Amino acid sequence: MTDSTDGADAARAGSTAEPATGAKGPDELRRQIERTRRQLGDTVEELAGKADVKGRAKTRAADLRDKAGAATVQLRSSAAHAGHGARGRAHRAGGAARERAPGPVTEGEVRSGRRPPPPVLVAGAVAGAAVAAGVLRRRHGPHPHH
Structure with missing residues (x-):
């Protein structure tokens, strides 16, 4: 069985396995390390947000x-x-x-008995x-x- 993923795919997938093809010099190795650091930082931020x-x-x-x-x-x-x-x-x-309520009683009403x-x-x-x-x-x- 062969591993056909390159270093970037392995880093994105969270794999700790070595890439199938090694870096072709120190500059390529530095670029791969920097890319892996950025991806790791993004992953840590996501996990920290979920854990907060x-x-x-x-x-x-x-x-x-x-x-x-x-x-x-x-x-x-x-x-x-x-x-x-x-x-x-x-x-x-x-x-x-x-x-509808009656007004005050007047003297006339009192005399009339109303x-x-x-x-x-x-x-x-x-x-x-x-x-x-x-x-x-x-x-x-x-x-x-x-």
Whole structure:
């Protein structure tokens, strides 16, 4: 069996065997040594990069932090948008409740015997509006504090 690889192929393949054809003088030998050193240096750099678990973990953690930060911004934006909508609906519901609620009792109403609705009804309407706002807020996520 004959080895048909030259010195460069043997060095690239990581072989420690001597090349089939020797160097043809000291200059050729120096060139082969230099080429082998460069290839060995490249191989050592690749292996060091693969063995640098701490460095790879830091890079991965930084990537995950960036993704989490972007997701947080997006979630806050969505929550703020939902909060503004819920606040608007609650404001409109409160305005409608105020329009329907009776005004202060006048002296004429007291003389005529007409009574305003019991405070329990007014309190119930306000509590209902608050419950509706709470349900809407839960459906759309918590409102972020600014």
